Amino acid sequence: MTLKTEEVLNIAHLARLQINDSEVEQYTNELSKILSVFEQMKTHDTSDILPMAHPMDATQRLRPDVVSETNQREKFQTIAPDVEHHLYRVPKVIE
């Protein structure tokens, strides 16, 4: 199972990772190798099996609708790279 360069670049974009030209081939090879391992799954018929998203078939617990968190803005924003007027700043986005 070999990936095309185009696919690798697309995946990188979806994941917001930058891949240099020099790295593309290496990634393509490594990922293709790993994908080959996945081929082993094909031999099993799973048409009747419910997918298992959790080890126990537990169900969601509900939490009461109560405000339990206090304002910790100062503490949380101390660790942010770029904050101004208490807002997190990113390069301007045009919508």
Add this chain to the structure above:
Amino acid sequence: MSSWETVIGLEIHAQLATSSKIFSGASTAYGAEPNTQACAVDLGLPGVLPVLNTEVVNMAIKFGVAIGAEIGKRSVFDRKNYFYPDLPKGYQISQLNLPIVGVGRINISLQEGPETGQSKTIGITRAHLEEDAGKSLHEEFARHTGIDLNRAGTPLLEIVSDPDMRSAKEAVAYARKIHSLVRYLEICDGNMQEGSFRCDANVSVRPMGQAELGTRAELKNINSFRFLERAINYEVERQIDLIEDGGRVVQETRLYDSDKHETRSMRSKEEANDYRYFPDPDLLPVIVTDEHIEAIRKSLPELPEEKCQRYINELGLSDYNAELLTSSREIADYFEIALTLAPELSKLLVNWILGDLSGALNRSDVDIQSSPISADMLVNLLQRIADNTISGKIAKEVFEAMWQGEGSADSVIESRGLKQITDSSAIEGLIDEVIAANPNQVAEFQAGKEKMLGFFVGQIMKQSKGKANPAQVNQLLRAKLK
């Protein structure tokens, strides 16, 4: 007119009116200082985990029951993965294949145009729960966008309609119906300006008679019903022009510009985005029991449709009036309070609430909940009409005074001396005065000019400052003029 058919579906995001967020215990209160209501979970800090708010589930079930929908007894939260600065985790927790509310329907009736009074059923495909994103502020900085994450994690119920609407008016009627319903159910405050009720419209056109749907555009950034109608109409025309000129409609998101009254293509943050949905491993399937659904069904208030039918059947109201009165829970509540106090005045109440009161509320841009004239105050006023203390005309003057805060009907009537004159001898006295002062007109009347009666009535009303009972004036005047 071209033989095109418009097809519209609406996606409505209603912010659920819980105290805390859908997956964290931070407050959802509107208007707080930036980032003061974004806790560790909302910020998507490393290591945090979501826990589901019980009230959110209750509210979703309420909605589902109200639209006669199947409730998803086992619903699952999925991650919708994409990158955007107002989406802290890099994914939105939503529901894809197993939503909490399934297929339902709602009836709308059109209030204008050739189909006025006609009812139409609009299908609802599903309603699901998801978390809201934060806010991107583009005006704060010259070269930066500022992110406020207070809103991140606010619970949303996304209500998706079938593409059943065929005109902007139908779309607005549907949106209004849903708006009214969520307010009736007290699951959403419906404040479009504050963004707690957001309508996106999927609009496409196709040649009349064609079964296949045309390519649709999704319209966003619409924050009033008026804009919804305009945006859809603009878009329909744009698409038709485009196709008739040989072009093709592109599936895209378009923003409505309320200043220029047009839609424009959004530099898409979703360009053919692959959201890579998968069940969120931090959350477990939500199980809803029949008992739970039943308990919620029993707790529902009387819904607009039921109430409307009851007004028509039991109170004898017209369909039109019943619709208007039940269009908002607050108006219906006001009406019902008044009705409890004076059930015999139902006709007067309907007229005054839908007439003078609505007019005054609209002019002052005030909600009925904030009306300076409460239900019992209005009842007081209408009782004075009913018992002939004042005429309908004088009542309008009293209403105005009450609106300005002068006091109750009784106190205004008292202080302004507006009591109707019903004493026959007093009226006869007035008539005599006017007859004596206008001999020529008397002669004209007696010569056969019936119209002169109006002149005399007018004079008498003027003399009495409008307080003479018009019916008695008429009766006694005729007798005297013979």
Add this chain to the structure above:
Amino acid sequence: MTTTIKQLQQGLAEKQFSSVEITQDYLNKINRQNAEINCFISVTDELALQQAADADTALANGKGTVLTGIPIAHKDIFCTDGVKTSCGSKMLDNFIAPYNATVIEKFYQSGTVMLGKTNLDEFAMGSSNENSFYGSVGNPWDISRVPGGSSGGSAAAVAARLAPGATGTDTGGSIRQPAALCGITGIKPTYGRVSRYGIVAFGSSLEQAGPFAHTAEDCALLLQSMSGFDPRDSTSVNQAVPDFSVDLNNDITGLKIGLPKEFFADGLDADVAKVIDSAIAEFRKLGAEIVDISLPNMGLSIPVYYVVAPAECSSNLSRMDGVRFGHQCENPVDLEDLYKRSRSEGFGDEVKRRIMIGTYALSAGYYDAYYLKAQQLRRLIKQDYVKAFEQVDVILCPTTPEIAFKRGEKTDDPINMYLQDIYTLSLNLAGLPGMSIPAGFSQAMPVGLQLIGNYFEESRILNAAHQFQQATDWHLQAPGMK
């Protein structure tokens, strides 16, 4: 020379020494030896001595618990309030966690002392601790070999006697495998037994935190402190935590131990197999009944794990975007540049590889064939264990197919690296508890034996391990380091 937590506890109770004294002792040793082993990323001297002083006060006032004053180290994947939490990554090199993980909070409340944060494979991804931004870790038995991963730092710290106990996390074997390679004891509990809140997430549906120590007895004490329902974690089970120490001394006569033939087949080093066989003989002597069993679908563990874990992590790591915390690239030109450069600079190669694999497995067109398929096959793997546990009480097998390999030996071959986890992965997929205990030596390097228990039966496997450790002394052997 091996000092256990039990012994330290006794010493403190008998006032043979104070917590401050033993803490200072460990800190001195760390100071001398960490440069060579590189098992600590941060040493929290001041905090440790403060906590030790507080512990001494509590003990003096008779307010101590069984762990008060005991120094331990924490894998640098647990959020520690006010203390750097790097996850072995440049991405979080500057991240001072603003809150405590639940496990950390519980340990503080037990009165333990935090010596520091230990090295790990970046974001818990790896089996050799060669993927850390802070450099690789050496195996105290042979510094040219790996300690295993991802919790290599914690395992090496305990093996080098720089801490009597430490915490780790286990997503595919990351506690058990390093325990085996470093000749110490480590346990991964049942999924949901220990809270995941505050543990920087890698494979959400797979991972559990657990302790390292020299003995099963010590592990029981540490696991006791870590376990329990946490309302902040939706996947945390609301199940009473038994006293893990109470059954340690039970006689294991008649205990049915299953040997899965698939774990004693090709790929297992012959020498390691011999050690395990001797250990099995030992269990026979203790009265256990050895049963041959089969887990036919175990071969699927590798593809299933390597779809599910990267898929979950690709999404979990999306929050590392340089906006609210962590590494941000310099002078980002636009949003895309901010994301791509911050993430590419911040993440190491293995992490990027797994994000890419995970993204691919979830992407449109491949979801059904990969992610969905893997989740279906996962059920088959679980069912194998459920069937097996109908026949036996506990399952025994080697922890790893070979002893600790040389540093650099497998870094160019990711698939070969992944095969190190062949015996450990399936437990994470099924959510079962498992532990590794020292069983002997091969080429002067430790060999580990794995005990797998049924759901929530940590006591059972701790009991079997403890009995083995009463009859043998592999666990008391120390590397030839000072």
